[in-house]
Amino acid sequence: MAAMKCGRCGSEKVMPNLRIRDRYDAGVGHDLEVEVEGNPDAKIFKKTHREALRATVCGECGNVGLSVENPEALWETYTQAKDS
Numbered sequence: 001m002a003a004m005k006c007g008r009c010g011s012e013k014v015m016p017n018l019r020i021r022d023r024y025d026a027g028v029g030h031d032l033e034v035e036v037e038g039n040p041d042a043k044i045f046k047k048t049h050r051e052a053l054r055a056t057v058c059g060e061c062g063n064v065g066l067s068v069e070n071p072e073a074l075w076e077t078y079t080q081a082k083d084s
């Protein structure tokens with residue numbers, strides 16, 4: 001597997017797939033998430049789909065890139081909302 005390189009400075013000190021902690025309640029951390037509502041007009045069942053954000057951070061310049069683990073599932077929910 002080829003080493004990842006930072007898109008900003010070209011360094012190979014890249015740390016992929018880091019969890020992003022939002023806050024701590026009673027010592028328990030919560031991952032920051034993105035959310036898509038499959039049925040945004042519904043009052044209760046919005047068919048919400050959430051995916052945890054993951055960060056890729058450069059250990060040289062601090063550049064950060066964000067991604068989700070399961071983009072296909074988010075996209076599916078997103079397109080459902082458009083069709084309805």
Ligand SMILES: [Zn+2]
Binds near residue numbers: 007058060061062
């Ligand atoms: Zn960098």
